[in-house]
Amino acid sequence: xxxxxxxxxxxxxxxxxxxxxxxxxxxxxxxxxxxxxxxxxxxxxxxxxxxxxxxxxxxxxxxxxxxxxxxxxxxxxxxxxxxxxxxxxxxxxxxxxxxxxxxxxxxxxxxxxxxxxxxxxxxxxxxxxxxxxxxxxxxxxxxxxxxxxxxxxxxxxxxxxxxxxxxxxxxxxxxxxxxxxxxxxxxxxxxxxxxxxxxxxxxxxxxxxxxxxxxxxxxxxxxxxxxxxxxxxxxxxxxxxxxxxxxxxxxxxxxxxxxxxxxxxxxxxxxxxxxxxxxxxxxxxxxx
Amino acid sequence: xxxxxxxxxxxxxxxxxxxxxxxxxxxxxxxxxxxxxxxxxxxxxxxxxxxxxxxxxxxxxxxxxxxxxxxxxxxxxxxxxxxxxxxxxxxxxxxxxxxxxxxxxxxxxxxxxxxxxxxxxxxxxxxxxxxxxxxxxxxxxxxxxxxxxxxxxxxxxxxxxxxxxxxxxxxxxxxxxxxxxxxxxxxxxxxxxxxxxxxxxxxxxxxxxxxxxxxxxxxxxxxxxxxxxxxxxxxxxxxxxxxxxxxxxxxxxxxxxxxxxxxxxxxxxxxxxxxxxxxxxxxxxxxxxxxxxxxxxxxxxxxxxxxxxxxxxxx
Numbered sequence: 001x002x003x004x005x006x007x008x009x010x011x012x013x014x015x016x017x018x019x020x021x022x023x024x025x026x027x028x029x030x031x032x033x034x035x036x037x038x039x040x041x042x043x044x045x046x047x048x049x050x051x052x053x054x055x056x057x058x059x060x061x062x063x064x065x066x067x068x069x070x071x072x073x074x075x076x077x078x079x080x081x082x083x084x085x086x087x088x089x090x091x092x093x094x095x096x097x098x099x100x101x102x103x104x105x106x107x108x109x110x111x112x113x114x115x116x117x118x119x120x121x122x123x124x125x126x127x128x129x130x131x132x133x134x135x136x137x138x139x140x141x142x143x144x145x146x147x148x149x150x151x152x153x154x155x156x157x158x159x160x161x162x163x164x165x166x167x168x169x170x171x172x173x174x175x176x177x178x179x180x181x182x183x184x185x186x187x188x189x190x191x192x193x194x195x196x197x198x199x200x201x202x203x204x205x206x207x208x209x210x211x212x213x214x215x216x217x218x219x220x221x222x223x224x225x226x227x228x229x230x231x232x233x234x235x236x237x238x239x240x241x242x243x244x245x246x247x248x249x250x251x252x253x254x255x256x257x258x259x260x261x262x263x264x265x266x267x268x269x270x271x272x273x274x275x276x277x278x279x280x281x282x283x284x285x286x287x288x
Numbered sequence: 289x290x291x292x293x294x295x296x297x298x299x300x301x302x303x304x305x306x307x308x309x310x311x312x313x314x315x316x317x318x319x320x321x322x323x324x325x326x327x328x329x330x331x332x333x334x335x336x337x338x339x340x341x342x343x344x345x346x347x348x349x350x351x352x353x354x355x356x357x358x359x360x361x362x363x364x365x366x367x368x369x370x371x372x373x374x375x376x377x378x379x380x381x382x383x384x385x386x387x388x389x390x391x392x393x394x395x396x397x398x399x400x401x402x403x404x405x406x407x408x409x410x411x412x413x414x415x416x417x418x419x420x421x422x423x424x425x426x427x428x429x430x431x432x433x434x435x436x437x438x439x440x441x442x443x444x445x446x447x448x449x450x451x452x453x454x455x456x457x458x459x460x461x462x463x464x465x466x467x468x469x470x471x472x473x474x475x476x477x478x479x480x481x482x483x484x485x486x487x488x489x490x491x492x493x494x495x496x497x498x499x500x501x502x503x504x505x506x507x508x509x510x511x512x513x514x515x516x517x518x519x520x521x522x523x524x525x526x527x528x529x530x531x532x533x534x535x536x537x538x539x540x541x542x543x544x545x546x547x548x549x550x551x552x553x554x555x556x557x558x559x560x561x562x563x564x565x566x567x568x569x570x571x572x573x574x575x576x577x578x579x580x581x582x583x584x585x586x587x588x589x590x591x592x593x594x595x596x597x598x599x600x601x602x603x
Contacts, residue, residue: 140356170349
């Protein structure tokens with residue numbers, strides 16, 4: 001197995017298929033099923049982040065699933081800790097944890113808590129959940145790596161609603177002040193939070209300008225386009241002297257017809273009929 | 289009976305000690321939130337500029353940032369006014385640090401009334417209570433600069449989150465230099481029989497003087513210094529209850545949730561005994577000098593002496 005997990009480095013296979021996109025399709029379906037079997041959960045923000053996590057775990061990040069504590073590995077902070085299910089699905093797929101454990105998600109006495117937990121799950125670098133803290137932690141990690149002259153990257157995946165938290169902007173200043181160019185933040189810009197759209201609850205726009213004003217390199221991409229995400233990460237890695245943020249424009253609840261762009265599906269439970277409908281939606285999408 | 293020795297400055301002790309520790313252990317780093325002046329960490333910055341991170345006036349960022357450093361194997365010593373590292377950054381201490389079980393050492397400077405003229409908003413009345421209630425945190429309130437140094441050295445050597453009070457100013461010493469600190473171990477200062485006196489932090493200095501004065505009047509105190517608020521020395525508390533008629537606790541902190549509460553919990557569950565708690569009685573601090581407030585709030589030598597005289601008269 002390569003340090004990149006189970007997927008080959010190249011984006012397209014011999015048949016010209018986009019392997020990352022194909023993998024994302026599998027992971028989306030598995031994530032949807034896993035949350036359903038857990039009795040419900042954070043569908044919206046889990047499904048919007050699938051391609052982002054796929055590109056990170058199957059292409060960008062330097063990891064050794066067989067040696068999870070490998071010191072030179074890239075670090076990943078899921079600041080939006082409620083999007084644990086897709087990360088667990090990936091960790092199971094890559095062999096960090098056993099696939100059987102996916103059935104334990106959110107279960108009493110289970111080993112997979114809703115919000116990711118580093119002490120319970122191998123492959124998690126930081127236990128998150130309380131929004132707004134992850135980027136500061138990522139700054140600390142990137143500073144330590146810089147101090148030790150380690151050539152590793154720290155990735156922080158934030159929710160867009162999370163940007164309401166003031167601490168995010170404290171960390172944004174710190175990253176810029178310390179020129180943490182090995183820090184790559186990704187905003188899952190699905191435009192919805194619990195009480196409504198981000199622009200009606202607490203307007204974030206102009207978002208790119210905000211990050212630029214804080215001294216960051218900013219890129220905005222289609223967050224469901226694996227090729228665009230891969231290329232944005234490569235651009236970020238090549239840039240020097242500034243921290244990087246990729247605003248990944250996504251669709252909350254991506255792939256499930258009745259969930260897409262509905263803030264009400266930040267979290268919730270679905271019926272068996274809705275589950276079947278969701279599987280049909282995903283089937284159609286995969287074939288398409 | 290313990291006597292008081294030379295005066296030593298808390299901040300100078302901090303700067304010197306963490307610089308020495310950093311020279312011994314390359315993993316030690318310092319994090320500040322624009323309060324190097326309050327912590328005394330300037331010598332560290334001078335010696336190890338690349339290992340000093342100042343995040344500006346942002347305690348929440350400072351604590352989570354420290355968690356990130358610890359995640360990479362560093363041992364961060366992060367400081368801030370005790371009121372702010374306990375209250376404003378409470379969530380970060382609990383979740384970024386304690387929940388993750390990261391090896392971060394939090395130093396609360398200008399602790400309790402030692403914040404003096406900064407006044408009520410800056411006087412940490414409840415930092416011990418806040419940190420005592422966080423799983424995984426050890427909590428210490430050193431009695432003098434020698435003990436502060438011993439605690440810093442212990443913190444650098446142990447794994448896991450630690451909260452240490454830094455009491456601003458120069459205070460007489462009563463513990464010896466170079467002593468090894470033991471968490472969860474009280475220090476017996478006077479082996480009297482009548483009243484048990486349990487003090488922590490700077491109130492121990494007051495307790496030593498009160499003990500001396502009361503001894504002259506024929507009131508003997510069993511005086512215990514309790515720098516380790518968590519873990520707490522249960523045996524020392526129970527033993528004191530067994531050997532005396534009543535216990536008085538004194539702390540530079542609210543009586544709710546700190547030393548007095550911890551002692552009450554131990555007594556109620558193990559050896560019910562009478563207890564009187566001296567400390568801030570459900571009120572804030574104010575803009576004033578330390579000795580003025582300690583007297584007014586009933587935690588200086590005179591207040592301890594008169595309280596114990598009163599108690600003894602009623603027994």
